[in-house]
Amino acid sequence: MVRMQKQDLRVKKTISKLNEVLVTLLRTQRFSKITINQICLEANVHRTTFYKHFKDKNELLLHAFEAAIRPYFNHNVNRRMVQPFTCLEQTLNMSMRDVLKQQKDDANFYKVLVSFFAQSINTDVQVYINQLPNEQRFPSEVFGYVQTAIIFSLNQWRIDTNTEFDAAQMDHIYQTLMRYYLSNF
Structure with missing residues (x-):
């Protein structure tokens, strides 16, 4: 699922922040209406960084499910x-x-x-x-x-x-x- 090594602290922080932002957005908005741009903006992460870790928002959602x-x-x-x-x-x-x-x-x-x-x-x-x-x-x-x-x-x-x-x-x-x-x- 996550394509970069999980040992890198920066990677862990970035993935954690993306996960946290997605869960926060999911508490108030429908998943189908949430965009990758919105997730990146809220997480203060560039889109290219998002795509280094996840192929799409469904994969980020799977990561959130897995953690939960x-x-x-x-x-x-x-x-x-x-x-x-x-x-x-x-x-x-x-x-x-x-x-x-x-x-x-x-x-x-x-x-x-x-x-x-x-x-x-x-x-x-x-x-x-x-x-x-x-x-x-x-x-x-x-x-x-x-x-x-x-x-x-x-x-x-x-x-x-x-x-x-x-x-x-x-x-x-x-x-x-x-x-x-x-x-x-």
């Missing part, structure tokens, strides 16, 4: 599989929660987010797959896709129905759906 979600993977893998909403709630800071609320209607933002999260979960699930029963009747790789689909479907349901976020309730519904999926396939 990293603590999620510090939770025990079994806990992440059983209580993904509680783990996410404990992971995301208030700033990222504000971003998610602000961007709820921005299709481009969620396209990038869903793709990133699905890839992250699928990679993570490979650790867990070995613990599934051997007699499973589906390809093990599909498990991560199903888990991600259920998480995102539940979150979209919550948004569409204007249901207040309750991690314990969401985890309960998630667990019920996953049990149903695993027992019927």
Whole structure:
């Protein structure tokens, strides 16, 4: 993702500033309306410097997601599989929660987010797959896709129905759906 060596302190500061500015802008504006010029101006970084680190604003957004979600993977893998909403709630800071609320209607933002999260979960699930029963009747790789689909479907349901976020309730519904999926396939 980031093309320059991360050991250089100037590079770290520049990337950190670009990330910080993007998150700040995302709290008040739709991602699809934010421009690279705007990010660079706010970060006091030249466009050519931006492009030394990121190919476009989507890649910067992926970097921001990666930084925000990293603590999620510090939770025990079994806990992440059983209580993904509680783990996410404990992971995301208030700033990222504000971003998610602000961007709820921005299709481009969620396209990038869903793709990133699905890839992250699928990679993570490979650790867990070995613990599934051997007699499973589906390809093990599909498990991560199903888990991600259920998480995102539940979150979209919550948004569409204007249901207040309750991690314990969401985890309960998630667990019920996953049990149903695993027992019927």
